[in-house]
Amino acid sequence: MRGRPVLGLLPWALFxxxxxxxxxxxxxxxxxxxxxxxxxxxxxWIGLANYGHALTSPAFWHALRTTALFVVVSVPLTxxxxxxxAALLGRVRRGEAFFRxxxxxxxxxxxxxxxxxxxxxxxEQGLLNGWLAMAGLPPFHxxxxxxxxxxxxxxxxxxxxxxxxxxxxxxxxKTLPLEQLEAARLEGLSFGQIERRIVFPHVKxxxxxxxLLDTIRAFQIFIEVFVLTRGGxxxxxxxxxxxxxxxxxxxxxxxxxxxxxxxLLLLVGAILLVQRRVLREREAVxx
Amino acid sequence: MKRASWALLACAAVSLAxxxxxxxxxxxxxxxxxxxxxxxxxxxxxxxxxRALASGGAMPRFALNSLLxxxxxxxxxILLSAAAGHALARGRFVGxxxxxxxxxxxxxxxxxxxxxxxxxxxxxxxxxxTYPALILxxxxxxxxxxxxxxxYQTLSPELEEAARTDGWSPGAIxxxxxxxxxxxxxxxxxxxGFLTTWNAFLHPxxxxxxxxxxxxxxxxxxxxxxxxxxDWGALLAGSTLATAPVLVAFVLFQRQIVEGLLQGSGR
Numbered sequence: 094m095r096g097r098p099v100l101g102l103l104p105w106a107l108f109x110x111x112x113x114x115x116x117x118x119x120x121x122x123x124x125x126x127x128x129x130x131x132x133x134x135x136x137x138w139i140g141l142a143n144y145g146h147a148l149t150s151p152a153f154w155h156a157l158r159t160t161a162l163f164v165v166v167s168v169p170l171t172x173x174x175x176x177x178x179a180a181l182l183g184r185v186r187r188g189e190a191f192f193r194x195x196x197x198x199x200x201x202x203x204x205x206x207x208x209x210x211x212x213x214x215x216x217e218q219g220l221l222n223g224w225l226a227m228a229g230l231p232p233f234h235x236x237x238x239x240x241x242x243x244x245x246x247x248x249x250x251x252x253x254x255x256x257x258x259x260x261x262x263x264x265x266x267k268t269l270p271l272e273q274l275e276a277a278r279l280e281g282l283s284f285g286q287i288e289r290r291i292v293f294p295h296v297k298x299x300x301x302x303x304x305l306l307d308t309i310r311a312f313q314i315f316i317e318v319f320v321l322t323r324g325g326x327x328x329x330x331x332x333x334x335x336x337x338x339x340x341x342x343x344x345x346x347x348x349x350x351x352x353x354x355x356x357l358l359l360l361v362g363a364i365l366l367v368q369r370r371v372l373r374e375r376e377a378v379x380x
Numbered sequence: 381m382k383r384a385s386w387a388l389l390a391c392a393a394v395s396l397a398x399x400x401x402x403x404x405x406x407x408x409x410x411x412x413x414x415x416x417x418x419x420x421x422x423x424x425x426x427x428x429x430x431r432a433l434a435s436g437g438a439m440p441r442f443a444l445n446s447l448l449x450x451x452x453x454x455x456x457x458i459l460l461s462a463a464a465g466h467a468l469a470r471g472r473f474v475g476x477x478x479x480x481x482x483x484x485x486x487x488x489x490x491x492x493x494x495x496x497x498x499x500x501x502x503x504x505x506x507x508x509x510t511y512p513a514l515i516l517x518x519x520x521x522x523x524x525x526x527x528x529x530x531x532y533q534t535l536s537p538e539l540e541e542a543a544r545t546d547g548w549s550p551g552a553i554x555x556x557x558x559x560x561x562x563x564x565x566x567x568x569x570x571x572x573g574f575l576t577t578w579n580a581f582l583h584p585x586x587x588x589x590x591x592x593x594x595x596x597x598x599x600x601x602x603x604x605x606x607x608x609x610x611d612w613g614a615l616l617a618g619s620t621l622a623t624a625p626v627l628v629a630f631v632l633f634q635r636q637i638v639e640g641l642l643q644g645s646g647r
Contacts, residue, residue: 099467099471099473100467100550101463101464101466101467101471101554102463102464102467102468102471102479104460104463104464105460105461105463105464105519105525106464106479108460108516108519108520109483109486109520109522109525111516111520112494112498112501112516112517112519112520113486113494113520113522114482114486115497115501116493116494116497116498116501117486117489117493117494117497119497119500119501120493120494120496120497123496123497123500130500130503178388178391181384181387181388181391182388184384185384185385185388187385188385188388191392192388192389192391192392194630194634195391195392195395195396196388196391196392196395197634197638198395198396198399198627198630199395199399201575201626201629201630201637202399202579202623202626203578203579203581203596203597203622203623203626204579204581205579205581205597205598205600205601205619205622206402206597206600206619206622206623207398208601209600209601209604209615209616209619210398210399210401210402210616210619211398212604213405213612213615213616214398214401216612220401252394252395252398255395256395257641260638260641261641261642264638264642309488309490312490313490313491313492315492315582316581316582316601319581319585319601320601320604323605334490334492337492337495338495338582338586341495341496341499342499342586347496347500350495350496351493351496351497354490354492354493354495354496355493357490357492357493358489358490358493361488361489361490365488
């Protein structure tokens with residue numbers, strides 16, 4: 094097998110280079126320029142000024158804080174519920190296929206569609222306030238109250254993501270030998286004890302992996318904000334990628350937007366490294 | 381045991397209720413909120429919203445654009461993934477490890493990084509607001525290639541070796557031996573490619589400017605931006621339309637979707 098099959102790589106490699114790697118490197122290059130596509134004559138090299146601007150800009154830090162808040166609340170909720178649902182799915186004897194499909198289906202949907210449905214549920218005259226009114230309660234301004242908007246988005250995001258992680262965690266549980274569970278049951282261990290002593294240690298690598306996956310995903314939240322709140326009210330839902338989008342496509346600060354993108358990339362890279370370090374230390378301790 | 385079933389029934393209800401609500405409103409008559417629970421339990425079923433969508437406005441165009449983009453991008457993705465995956469699994473060449481590493485890194489890094497450069501690239505090529513701008517970025521997705529490389533590694537090369545000693549050309553071997561054996565793997569690549577292409581939002585949003593070039597997700601999202609007079613009936617009918625192909629794919633290919641997810645397909 095020499096030579097020839099490599100030709101098959103070429104067509105995709107060209108697309109990957111042109112629309113993957115090249116833009117990735119271009120973004121790094123652009124982050125050192127002041128660049129407005131409407132005034133190409135003013136494009137100029139400014140070194141690290143875009144990064145300096147971002148790191149001293151209250152708007153950037155606000156977006157970063159908002160995103161971090163979203164991550165810190167939504168990731169534990171999503172994964173905690175996902176773990177619980179996976180445990181339930183692993184325990185149920187009848188109808189598992191139906192329950193699995195029902196819980197998983199939302200994860201395959203367009204986030205735009207999900208956001209639109211929730212926008213109608215959260216609307217001033219929407220279903221949620223309709224139910225509150227039926228119960229004789231005053232309405233909530235789900236998306237208009239600066240204190241409620243981010244929690245409302247988080248609730249929707251958790252709803253949309255739980256199934257995805259439940260399926261990943263369920264697959265990990267299924268790799269546990271049934272005999273081992275059966276033996277534990279015969280020894281008289283309760284469900285809680287089996288979960289803590291046998292199942293959790295077994296699925297722990299996957300748990301750590303999905304923490305990483307969901308954290309990286311959550312840092313990129315955009316569609317929910319775009320459809321539901323456009324960053325408002327009072328910028329209470331203005332996340333990092335939404336900030337990037339606004340800078341690039343409303344203010345045409347293309348170089349600055351690329352610097353924000355690379356800061357996001359560095360952040361995600363740092364999370365990956367920390368996670369890997371933690372994993373390695375754990376292994377060293379275990380060994 | 382019983383308790384687990386009840387808890388799961390509650391989960392399934394919470395999971396499906398918003399979608400049933402969407403479909404129910406889309407089949408009702410009301411355009412404006414409030415759409416009271418009483419209305420959607422008692423009210424009749426009509427196709428009024430769908431008829432309105434079909435007869436006027438841009439929704440048919442959005443649907444056509446989505447169908448065209450997905451219908452063109454996904455078959456090409458499948459072929460590219462098979463060819464490149466096969467080359468990576470069978471070939472031995474300098475830089476293969478680097479290539480695999482780059483592709484894998486691309487799967488996990490935030491794609492928004494490429495947003496501005498892609499916009500400027502397509503602007504420079506004069507391709508903003510065209511079908512190539514909507515289709516080409518999808519062809520760079522590394523998931524299918526990595527998945528197929530893994531798939532071919534688990535497939536014995538014996539048949540290919542035998543054909544080669546019989547004097548078959550590499551092209552003939554690929555089309556007549558490798559591809560026919562690739563069905564299960566390509567089904568995973570195809571259905572996951574369909575989901576990511578059909579649901580794509582940020583790139584299509586940025587790379588199109590005129591209403592007639594919007595895909596369904598972009599069209600629907602911008603349709604909902606008109607703050608004061610959102611036609612919720614039409615909007616949720618459009619959302620239901622955008623969901624229907626996903627539901628069909630889900631029913632037919634759930635196993636493949638899960639397999640893709642376990643192998644690292646994004647969402």
